[in-house]
Amino acid sequence: MAVTRDEVISWIKAYGQVITENKDYLTDLDSAIGDADHGANMHRGFLAVLAKLPAVEDKDIGTIFKTVGMALISTVGGAAGPLYGTFFIQAGTKLNGKMDLTLADWTAALDAGITGVVNIGKANVGDKTMVDALTPAIQALNGATGQELSMSDALKKSAKAAEEGMKGTIPLLAHKGRASYLGERSIGHQDPGATSSFLLLDTAANVWVNN
Amino acid sequence: MKKLINKPEDVVLEELKGIEKAHPDLVKIHYAPDYIIRADAPVKGKVALISGGGSGHEPMHGGFVGMGMLDAACPGAVFTSPTPDQMLEATKAVDGGAGVLHIVKNYTGDVMNFQMAADMAKEEGIDVEAVVVDDDVAVKDSLWTAGRRGVGLTVLMEKLVGAAAEEKRPLKEIANLARKINGQGRSMGMALTSCTTPSAGKPTFDLPEDEMEIGVGIHGEPGRTRTKLQTADQITETLMKAIVDDLPFMSGDKVLLFVNGMGGTPLIELYIVYRKAVEIAEKAGLKVVRNLIGPYITSLEMAGTSITLLKMDDDLIKLWDAPVKTAGMRWGI
Ligand SMILES: Nc1ncnc2c1ncn2[C@@H]1O[C@H](COP(=O)(O)OP(=O)(O)OP(=O)(O)O)[C@@H](O)[C@H]1O
Numbered sequence: 080m081a082v083t084r085d086e087v088i089s090w091i092k093a094y095g096q097v098i099t100e101n102k103d104y105l106t107d108l109d110s111a112i113g114d115a116d117h118g119a120n121m122h123r124g125f126l127a128v129l130a131k132l133p134a135v136e137d138k139d140i141g142t143i144f145k146t147v148g149m150a151l152i153s154t155v156g157g158a159a160g161p162l163y164g165t166f167f168i169q170a171g172t173k174l175n176g177k178m179d180l181t182l183a184d185w186t187a188a189l190d191a192g193i194t195g196v197v198n199i200g201k202a203n204v205g206d207k208t209m210v211d212a213l214t215p216a217i218q219a220l221n222g223a224t225g226q227e228l229s230m231s232d233a234l235k236k237s238a239k240a241a242e243e244g245m246k247g248t249i250p251l252l253a254h255k256g257r258a259s260y261l262g263e264r265s266i267g268h269q270d271p272g273a274t275s276s277f278l279l280l281d282t283a284a285n286v287w288v289n290n
Numbered sequence: 291m292k293k294l295i296n297k298p299e300d301v302v303l304e305e306l307k308g309i310e311k312a313h314p315d316l317v318k319i320h321y322a323p324d325y326i327i328r329a330d331a332p333v334k335g336k337v338a339l340i341s342g343g344g345s346g347h348e349p350m351h352g353g354f355v356g357m358g359m360l361d362a363a364c365p366g367a368v369f370t371s372p373t374p375d376q377m378l379e380a381t382k383a384v385d386g387g388a389g390v391l392h393i394v395k396n397y398t399g400d401v402m403n404f405q406m407a408a409d410m411a412k413e414e415g416i417d418v419e420a421v422v423v424d425d426d427v428a429v430k431d432s433l434w435t436a437g438r439r440g441v442g443l444t445v446l447m448e449k450l451v452g453a454a455a456e457e458k459r460p461l462k463e464i465a466n467l468a469r470k471i472n473g474q475g476r477s478m479g480m481a482l483t484s485c486t487t488p489s490a491g492k493p494t495f496d497l498p499e500d501e502m503e504i505g506v507g508i509h510g511e512p513g514r515t516r517t518k519l520q521t522a523d524q525i526t527e528t529l530m531k532a533i534v535d536d537l538p539f540m541s542g543d544k545v546l547l548f549v550n551g552m553g554g555t556p557l558i559e560l561y562i563v564y565r566k567a568v569e570i571a572e573k574a575g576l577k578v579v580r581n582l583i584g585p586y587i588t589s590l591e592m593a594g595t596s597i598t599l600l601k602m603d604d605d606l607i608k609l610w611d612a613p614v615k616t617a618g619m620r621w622g623i
């Protein structure tokens with residue numbers, strides 16, 4: 080079964096809630112290897128997103144994604160603003176006119192979103208960034224197409240892969256972003272952006288569970 | 291957390307309101323998107339200079355808006371780069387027809403947000419050049435890092451390039467001057483204490499009484515190494531050696547020596563550092579022809595210092611001495 084437009088909106092709202100709950104946690108992670116602002120940045124961004132949502136609730140999913148992306152770019156700042164903003168805008172280009180999401184739609188959107196993040200951030204897998212959570216997630220989805228998996232099972236698989244990718248950032252030496260200034264001292268800490276990315280996909284798996 | 295604030299989320303807004311009330315002769319403030327512009331902007335026929343970055347580094351950048359320095363500054367949240375719409379609107383507001391230079395400190399967020407803004411401004415037909423400052427020798431400039439951070443040299447660049455813009459030099463020349471300055475200046479900083487961002491509410495890192503961080507940036511982030519506390523002279527030697535070796539500065543060079551306070555270090559200590567830094571510079575044959583001492587690019591209430599050395603020539607000396615009238619730097623008028 081496909082995810083409806085209203086379920087997409089529920090996912091974004093639920094993620095806003097998850098960010099509020101994890102604001103201090105994300106900031107703590109960013110204190111260890113960054114500048115202690117990732118939680119506050121994401122929180123500010125999703126408050127703006129939630130304020131913008133009512134105006135597009137009756138629009139297609141592509142428009143909703145684009146609105147989320149624009150709201151993030153104009154309120155988050157930092158590295159996360161352009162990265163998450165681009166993620167949603169690029170993902171949205173695959174969802175123009177759509178009123179529901181099949182597994183194939185979601186896979187294409189996620190793929191485009193991640194490509195956007197890599198294009199502007201130039202991070203490779205293993206650089207200790209959000210790309211380390213996102214890339215395994217899309218690989219898991221790609222692996223799921225062809226296997227007769229339900230959408231919710233595929234989403235769970237991709238969230239699980241993102242979680243492993245997130246945990247996998249702990250032993251890594253950061254090569255991108257602020258954490259790279261720390262050199263060897265970045266080792267042993269989980270990347271904040273990989274954590275917020277895992278939470279995004281985990282929220283999708285939890286909210287879209289009946290599909 | 292003990293701070294003179296009302297609510298963490300209102301810190302930047304209330305600061306802007308204070309600046310607006312304090313300096314109406316120098317600047318105008320625009321809200322949502324937030325930016326600070328020269329009271330007389332746009333200045334016709336002059337290249338406009340814009341910088342921006344996270345808040346918490348005061349007086350940089352807002353305190354450097356005015357005659358002889360910046361035309362606009364875009365303040366982000368504390369330690370967070372501002373957003374492209376702030377930079378785009380500021381660019382449009384100050385463009386006097388001669389083009390706009392974006393002075394960008396080399397941080398992933400700042401670079402990406404300024405890039406987006408420059409792309410949008412160009413689409414609207416504004417001539418925009420960007421210069422990235424990356425003077426921090428504490429970071430290895432390699433494929434494996436985000437590159438060197440932009441720190442103390444940013445202040446000097448804003449002053450020097452601001453004076454050149456006042457002379458109505460064209461955009462290309464100004465951008466090249468900024469790149470030249472970036473090529474011949476180097477900095478390094480250290481912290482005696484951490485600092486607390488209002489939204490986090492607790493220090494970014496714990497630093498025991500008898501330890502210090504060497505090679506810190508300006509965002510309260512830990513540095514390259516942590517060591518036992520040393521004397522001012524030993525610390526100054528460590529910073530100066532890293533800087534002088536990196537460029538390399540040569541015997542006979544004229545330099546500007548900038549000893550910056552991180553926000554929580556009193557001037558009395560900065561002069562102790564300056565005294566030793568001059569001694570080391572002179573021993574290396576460097577001639578300190580100009581200086582700047584004080585908290586100009588800070589990290590909230592962090593205690594510590596950074597040193598910047600910039601190789602000078604006659605043109606740069608003339609630009610340094612040129613009049614400037616901003617809240618944070620004022621002479622020659
Ligand atoms: N080049 C990059 N590519 C992909 N992700 C990146 C890159 N640089 C940083 N990140 C991600 O961004 C996260 C940090 O986001 P945050 O909101 O804290 O911004 P920031 O870097 O602190 O911005 P600012 O420097 O302006 O404060 C990191 O944990 C990392 O996952």
Ligand SMILES: [Mg+2]
Pocket residue numbers: 109113114115116117157257
């Ligand atoms: Mg951060």
